[in-house]
Amino acid sequence: MAERRFCIGYALAPKKRQSFIQDSLVNLSASRGVDLVRIDTERPLLDQGPFDCILHKFYGVDWRKQLVEFRLKNPNAFILDSPDSIERLHNRISMLQVVSELKIDNPDETFGIPKQIVIYDKETLFDRQAWEGLKFPVIAKPLVADGSAKSHKMALVFNHDCLNKLKPPIVLQEFVNHGGIIFKVYVVGQYVKCVKRKSLPDEPEVKLGNVEGLLSFSQVSNMTPREKIDDKYYKMMQLDDTEMPPLSFLTDIAGGLRRSMNLNLFNFDVIRDSNIGNRYLIIDINYFPGYAKMPGYEEILTDFFCDLAQKKEAMNRPNNKDIEDKIGSDRRGPMQSVDQEITKISINEDVGGQSVDSEKKESPVQD
Ligand SMILES: Nc1ncnc2c1ncn2[C@@H]1O[C@H](COP(=O)(O)OP(=O)(O)OP(=O)(O)O)[C@@H](O)[C@H]1O
Numbered sequence: 071m072a073e074r075r076f077c078i079g080y081a082l083a084p085k086k087r088q089s090f091i092q093d094s095l096v097n098l099s100a101s102r103g104v105d106l107v108r109i110d111t112e113r114p115l116l117d118q119g120p121f122d123c124i125l126h127k128f129y130g131v132d133w134r135k136q137l138v139e140f141r142l143k144n145p146n147a148f149i150l151d152s153p154d155s156i157e158r159l160h161n162r163i164s165m166l167q168v169v170s171e172l173k174i175d176n177p178d179e180t181f182g183i184p185k186q187i188v189i190y191d192k193e194t195l196f197d198r199q200a201w202e203g204l205k206f207p208v209i210a211k212p213l214v215a216d217g218s219a220k221s222h223k224m225a226l227v228f229n230h231d232c233l234n235k236l237k238p239p240i241v242l243q244e245f246v247n248h249g250g251i252i253f254k255v256y257v258v259g260q261y262v263k264c265v266k267r268k269s270l271p272d273e274p275e276v277k278l279g280n281v282e283g284l285l286s287f288s289q290v291s292n293m294t295p296r297e298k299i300d301d302k303y304y305k306m307m308q309l310d311d312t313e314m315p316p317l318s319f320l321t322d323i324a325g326g327l328r329r330s331m332n333l334n335l336f337n338f339d340v341i342r343d344s345n346i347g348n349r350y351l352i353i354d355i356n357y358f359p360g361y362a363k364m365p366g367y368e369e370i371l372t373d374f375f376c377d378l379a380q381k382k383e384a385m386n387r388p389n390n391k392d393i394e395d396k397i398g399s400d401r402r403g404p405m406q407s408v409d410q411e412i413t414k415i416s417i418n419e420d421v422g423g424q425s426v427d428s429e430k431k432e433s434p435v436q437d
């Protein structure tokens with residue numbers, strides 16, 4: 071009998087396709103029965119396939135409609151992840167709200183988010199009352215985080231004098247000294263991996279190079295060669311002495327976020343407060359981040375795909391009790407909970423106003 075293969079269609083922007091779809095991943099997945107097939111987003115999705123799973127980081131009203139139609143025709147296929155769930159990460163307030171609601175019992179470490187306010191118009195920007203409780207310096211971030219270049223344009227603001235340079239809607243977030251190092255925590259289903267990266271230096275140093283009361287920057291922790299973050303990178307960037315946060319702590323946070331956001335593929339940025347050594351702050355969550363920079367990304371992603379394939383196979387069997395038990399004893403814990411999340415997809419038919427038009431989105435500072 072012919073081998074049953076699991077077909078994953080991917081819809082990714084060219085930059086993401088280039089970084090993520092590498093031969094090493096495609097070949098490893100293929101050797102384990104998983105085919106990665108490019109979806110031509112210029113053609114109707116329903117004319118392509120068949121697909122057991124759709125992997126996407128692609129936006130727009132039309133794409134959402136196509137996913138709704140695909141879902142109706144293929145009720146047993148997985149869609150990673152649901153556009154509604156991803157949408158939450160496109161707004162820097164709803165993105166971090168989920169962190170504030172998370173409860174984790176940990177005697178040794180605490181976590182939260184920096185103090186922040188949202189400003190929708192210029193009037194409120196100059197209203198001192200709106201700033202109550204917020205201390206300089208602050209980071210002005212565009213409210214929208216849709217992946218456009220503008221949505222990554224930030225500004226460090228040191229005083230009230232340069233506020234006219236800011237363009238609402240923005241989030242003003244207190245700058246927290248964190249020793250110039252950021253932890254990026256990658257989540258792939260139940261798998262969690264933390265890496266270190268260079269970040270903004272602490273306040274006195276960052277203030278030095280600034281004369282105007284405002285310092286613009288963009289994707290500072292992404293200024294890294296497009297290669298894997300490994301020990302060589304840590305040495306080169308002088309990051310090797312920095313202690314990682316406890317992995318069990320990060321895994322608890324990752325699991326909590328995964329469940330409450332109903333997402334499988336994301337990363338979150340964590341900084342450690344220099345003044346309170348065991349206090350961690352989550353400052354950003356990104357959908358489908360740059361996994362290719364994660365050491366061993368091919369194995370990690372392939373394991374995840376194979377888990378999906380196994381689950382699909384189990385779902386197709388008339389009596390799947392034994393298989394469910396087998397998957398349940400998997401080394402990464404029960405698949406059931408992950409897959410309940412994957413299959414529990416609701417795509418809102420009413421997609422008006424949800425599209426992402428990168429050119430129309432504003433940056434926080436005047437161009
Ligand atoms: N509250 C904060 N305190 C100190 N530094 C911060 C804070 N918020 C952000 N930063 C710094 O600014 C950088 C960019 O911020 P943030 O991660 O929110 O932007 P982003 O454009 O969404 O990033 P990404 O490229 O990860 O999507 C961070 O990597 C970190 O170096």
Ligand SMILES: O=P(O)(O)O[C@H]1[C@H](OP(=O)(O)O)[C@@H](OP(=O)(O)O)[C@@H](O)[C@@H](O)[C@@H]1OP(=O)(O)O
Pocket residue numbers: 085086089127215216217218254291292337356357358359360361363
């Ligand atoms: O550029 P890379 O592939 O490495 O991935 C980056 C990704 O860019 P891409 O999805 O457009 O490619 C970004 O997504 P958008 O916010 O722009 O949607 C964001 O998630 C970054 O945090 C990722 O970097 P990482 O945090 O993993 O270092």
Ligand SMILES: [Mg+2]
Pocket residue numbers: 339354
């Ligand atoms: Mg970030």
Ligand SMILES: [Mg+2]
Pocket residue numbers: 215354355356
């Ligand atoms: Mg981000």
